[in-house]
Amino acid sequence: MDETSQPIELLLSVSRAGSRTLGTQIEDQLRRAIREGALRPDARVPSTRDLAGQLGVSRRVVVDAYAQLAAEGYLSLRQGARPRVSGATGLASVASPPAMPPAGTATAPRARFDFRPSVPDVSTFPRAAWLRSLRTALATVTDADLGYGDPRGVEALRSALADYLGRVRGVVADPEHIIITNGYTQGLGLVCHALARAGAKRIALEDPSNPDDGLVAARAGLDPVPIGVDEAGTRVDELEQADADAVVLTPAHQHPTGAVLTGERRTALLAWLRDRDAIAIEDDYDAEYRYDRAAVGALQGLDPDRVVYAGSVSKTLAPALRIGWLVVPPALAQAVSHEKLLADRGTARIEQHAFADFLTRGELDRHLRRMRARYRARRDALVQALTEALPETSVRGVAAGLHVTVQLLDSDNEQTIREEAGHRRIELETMSDFRPNAAGRPPALVLGYAQMSEPAIRTGVHELALAVQAARVRA
């Protein structure tokens, strides 16, 4: 026996006490020794006869363990030669995996006041009602529905959504042209892929808007082009010059400015879509919340052949559900369905059945009625507190959604205010978070109010005013 096999005796031991077979114990210990570098590449290991004798096990056990390790590439077994650890080319790196700081585990101290927009009050998520719908779904789902199924989603949900969206948002929705997604972001990606494959090159995005939309469009091969937003909503007149084949917009409540696309702009947009033979993607992200009047109906209802309607439960129930939907022009339905197939073969189906049950039982309507009253009171508290504590600023946008935009003084600096707010553990976003190029634009804050109680909102705004003052002193 030569010296290179010596460490084996020190490393290996087997026990007949546990539930694991002797062979498995040998395999596991050898695997670990090779991985951790205790056994180097090309090192000889004992013959099966020697090792069996050392460990007091039958030779068959060792032969099988070695064969397993050879099949996995750890050992090299050649007729007539002593067994060895596999060659250096394959294994050198295994011994020392590079260290890397774990991503996303930095634990920032929890915010005292969380004014970040875009997340609803999930503390009111109707857990009991949702469980009831899950139980119904599991009790009634067919075996066929536990397979891959139609990539567009479960028929019962597409039907229930067609009814709901027609009733609540004036969407013209045939269940055949509805595609269930894992939320808005995926839906945007699917449509962009379908458009790119149909020859589209450029897609207009509102400036300001969600910054990830541009990255999603670019992943699909489209070139994002910003177009402006003013008090009347998207600057439809800029579309011509943008030379775009499609446009993404938030007509009911522009994100994040809070403007509503006017009737004139809607008509102009439809004319552009027709002249250009273009497609609009309507991100109807929070239209369920309008506090001063009925929400403006969906743009999609005006031209279902040119407008893709996109919605989700992320602002109404909880982002964690990852359920969204697209209502797609008939001519695009097959292409978008195929993109969904290639994206992930369809959204989880038991939850789709649960959501269909939840919708048809009126649970979503009930939840929304409760939440509308709650959010309206929170918005009122926020606006009033801002008027009192920061009278030199102004709240922009209509009374809707889950956030407000606060226009600052032109001399204010968003970054300094954000830093001062951070020192006070106030979390917020600013307008430049939503702009591809924020230089020279009037400064503004984007404050969500969905997750905070009214007293917390009042105290939070008071502290925010101190942060704004401190920032001005620093400037």
Next chain:
Amino acid sequence: MDETSQPIELLLSVSRAGSRTLGTQIEDQLRRAIREGALRPDARVPSTRDLAGQLGVSRRVVVDAYAQLAAEGYLSLRQGARPRVSGATGLASVASPPAMPPAGTATAPRARFDFRPSVPDVSTFPRAAWLRSLRTALATVTDADLGYGDPRGVEALRSALADYLGRVRGVVADPEHIIITNGYTQGLGLVCHALARAGAKRIALEDPSNPDDGLVAARAGLDPVPIGVDEAGTRVDELEQADADAVVLTPAHQHPTGAVLTGERRTALLAWLRDRDAIAIEDDYDAEYRYDRAAVGALQGLDPDRVVYAGSVSKTLAPALRIGWLVVPPALAQAVSHEKLLADRGTARIEQHAFADFLTRGELDRHLRRMRARYRARRDALVQALTEALPETSVRGVAAGLHVTVQLLDSDNEQTIREEAGHRRIELETMSDFRPNAAGRPPALVLGYAQMSEPAIRTGVHELALAVQAARVRA
């Protein structure tokens, strides 16, 4: 009053009996009339005063309804002018949406014998155990976990999977480098996007393999290149000439041939990965099922820095759950996590908590033990029936997974056999379904046995033999 507003009187009526407001009734009826073309673009509608008088409602109600419709783009209201339906440019198409045959609704007669591979026996899906895990998840999930959360997925699940994959498949898995996906297809797309952004150009795919893999890779901007497969698994020697930056392979049980990548090939693959500085994507789709011996450990364990490990519950529990995972080399983890964010902001989180509970309670192990015995008996029944009914064919591949490959005579024609099988309502796939270019390749059938009882398998093979004979007579 002019003639163009005449039809309005015929169209509109309001009722005080129902729960809907007078204004809503007016809005809905006008919207429908405009959409359906009963009111053409530019058509005048009655003044608010006239309509209020005709319907016997207060003028305020009609003013508000018109304002709503104008805001939605249906009506055009101008100071001093009579209200009109919005202009032709925007609305002409609404009147006549193009007819399109509904996609995917053709109802083929149900197969008598379903030999399609790739779907497990979902009739045994442990509904009660899964509901228990869902209930636990809903009772314990924190409010923070109902938000968007870490795009990589729920920490509890990533930890549980790291343990499970290490124990069962020899995967070296740090929860930090695990990304929960909506199944294998999405995982492949995420990795391809990350590789493409890091400069990769070409990706080698096994020939034969799942045909969608090439489309997924192409969507991410990679050029798919086929490499051969023989009895020893993937033809690693062809990688050099393929000039690829990455390779997708099924080492434990090649899909669909059933070959196992040998130890020598594994060593050669690792050498190539190192020399080329390339990445392998290990699709470990059905390695939980090996009937004649312990499954070969995952390739990933040999070089976690160069092998992406991909798995899912689609073959063990049910495709409908849409839960999968990637174990990613540390250097790629951040990029793949970002791709997941842009793909859909993360997989549904309540189900991730449920699956973590299911795993840690040992439910998956229990289910797999039950299913292994069942599938093994079905495979045995299939192989025996084939030996008896089609003795001139031969079953290829190791005793594993949920399907077998049946080598036909060189003179057999896959397409004719498929047609004859279809006449007998036997569903199956053939080798050409898995090849980018099947011309001149030896014909074979790919038969799944997971979804059929043993008697059904025997009868099905008997009928299949008749189909094969009929096809030979036709030739």
